[in-house]
Amino acid sequence: MPPSPFSLRVLAVVRRIPPGRVATYGDVARLAGRPLACRAVGTIMARAADPNVPCHRVVAAGGRLGGYGNEPALKRALLRAERVVVSGNRIRAFSALRWQGSRNS
């Protein structure tokens, strides 16, 4: 079934997240034009099968890892692979790594 425009918007935003940086579901929702659609972003991510979208760079608020479809440990590993230091369920220097799109990429 064809994805909704908002889904594509969300995917587009996530695609723009630079390596080594992260964004929260809320941020992605905001950048996608629906500041309150944080949940929808989760749903879209969970169902999105687009390999171009590094959904592992999308984390929960407060620097928490959030979840991941099948393997949450994989998300952690992927982030670590991009120099993002993850401690337990939390990201170190999250505030610094957080990409809000309004800054320089």
Next chain:
DNA sequence: ACGTTGACCATTC
């Protein structure tokens, strides 16, 4: 720190 509650949105049943 933890569970609950309210709110918002897309997708799936």
Next chain:
DNA sequence: AGAATGGCCAACG
């Protein structure tokens, strides 16, 4: 069409 679900978020108790 209506209800339930989900990788949420923030506020409250």
